[in-house]
Amino acid sequence: MTIFHRQRSQGMRFLRGLLLPLVALAGFAFARSSTGDSVLVLLDPSLDRDNFSIFFGDLEKQGYKLTFRSPKEAEPQIIKDDVAQFAHVIVFAPDTKSYAADITPQSLVSLLNKNTNLLLALSTKQTPITSLAAEFSLILPPPGTPLISHFPERDTPATIIPVEPPRAQSLVSSNLAPIWFSGVPQALGNNPMLVPFLKAPPQSFASDGDSDSGSDALVEAAEKGGEGLWAGSQLSLVTGFQTLKNARATWVGGIDMFTDEFFNKEVSKGKQSGNRQFARDVTAWTFQESNVLRIDTVEHHRVNETLPRETYTINDRVTYTAYISKFNPELDLWEPYSNIKDMQLEFTMLDPHIRTALPPVPGEPGKYSVTFRVPDRHGVFKFVVDYKRKGSTYLESTTVVPVVPPRHDEYPRFLSAAWPYYAGAISTSAAFVIFVALWLGGDEREPKKGKGAKAE
């Protein structure tokens, strides 16, 4: 089976080699998702679609096919006959309290299990979506408390906040202008599957106050027994979550950051906000355009051989190879990817017996390989690659191989310790042949004479 895979992947590589120039010729190829182009937008009727014209227009320009639906309409269904009907779902209904029957927190979670990506907007109102957020390790402030910040001094209300984009983070374009935000912050649980895109400014906090007299309420909230204080840069405003099945769900603290108004709003004189590019980066990640990896195939064989063995013998030297590709959204194809530096391979029977680095092979794109000595324990082992890093697809691969002790004829031969035994056996065999030769070929009378002659 592995061989078949390998051949297929080589075939694909060849095909890709042919196609690549063609695609490049097409030139302005759109960014595409690795999972599909169909997007369902659940847009609350109270929100005007025209207010989001730039955001939706950008998505359509990327090649996505948007289908709009009010949360209370029954058609088109998100799951039909247990099949997800859309590759991505945008839930822009932060204030909607009741949905059509097919949209429940459970159905949204089952969408994730079907590798459908979600983009969900939150608001200060308590809705079914906010209670779902808790299942993603997001801890929301009490209803009605938006994020406010008095810093910096500006002419917008305290709830409309320019947020510095993260520096040194691979998911968001570098050198973005500050991003306008208005909405609820999320305190993050310690779940490592969370990917914070935008952290709150350190001076900001969640509060329902609108005058300075609310300061005592803030102090009380932070005290023991209070409802807690949502404050500081540990809070996240836009948070991604990647499930174990690699579907992506992104929670946005406020829908306003996607409006045309915030896209065009200046952060300082003549300088447009970073919202538009940030929205593009967030959707690119959420819709599995960026940071999408996969293991094409894995191989294993003994050193100096090329084909995999059914079983390996203890102490064999075995080479394990994995081929990894990354999705290129601009060309809409998978390219060999060699930039993973910290992948590890485990050789496991119940517990890992060996855990070693699985480094890229220089000069061979996409190939990662390691050679190691099989432990001197026999049993059913597994080659396990389990590469999980925040923000990129989890890579998992398990290959079962039995490890057996040497066969009776596989032990070392010609040991120096056994020389006496070899000598004994050979000398017995030789003596037998010589005896037969003497007995059959000799003359029984003559020796007597010879002896007699010699004795004389």
Place this chain on the structure above:
Amino acid sequence: MAVGVFSWFLLALVVVGTHAATLTLQSPRITISSSDASQLRSEPLSLAHKPSPPLSLGPSDVLKLTFQVVDKDDGKGVQPHQTFLRFFDEKTGEEGIQPVKVTPGGKAKFELNMARPPSSLPPSATDPLKVSLYIGSFVHPPVQYELFDLVVPPSQPPAQHPEEVHFHVRPEIQHTFRPDQKLPPKVISAFFTLLLAAPWVVLLGLWAHVRPQVPYLFSPSILPFVASLAVFEALLVQYWVALRLGQVLFYAAILAIPTALTGQRALAALGERRLGKSSK
């Protein structure tokens, strides 16, 4: 982030010129006392530069911070909306925000008792925590002060999610192999091999005296049988070196037929020879 904060701060300062009623701190002061109420350190805080050396708290010390928030113009006390102390560990990124209670007269007192640290104090390592004060208001322009660096005893690291380890490089595991079997020195093996070969020396020595004659060995009736026996021995050696049991049985079965036939002929010839000799 820090750059951004700073630029906002500058922006805030610029805007302040047009706006009236800037807030400032009056007589900020820190006091560190130990658990038995003896004062270890007490000094007024300068808002321009941080105290040096950094403040340091033992496991049961108490830090007291007092100040008054006042309007810069008329010197009256003000109660702002936000009076937050921020404890920040630059290395780990851990942060804690602690609101400070301010009276309507602007007076504020904050106590940090290390025997009972507040939940807002972030998990700390050996690096000092940077402590800053944010004052924000709906009326007045915001101000922030970098107050001081604070060294606190290291705390327990924050609790980890059980899945967290999978998201980092894990420690390498190497299998400990059994040591190779030890072989006795080759000299000893060679000695015993020679010992086993010794009877041959004796045998060859005696044969040198006896000079056994094999006049019939090359006769067509004897040689094929001896040769096929030799081939059998060679097959067994080959079995030991390279062949599998099934192969050996196959070859042996083939070899057995000529061996049996030649053996019969050889014995018949031998019998004939003896009979012929005895009859002579």
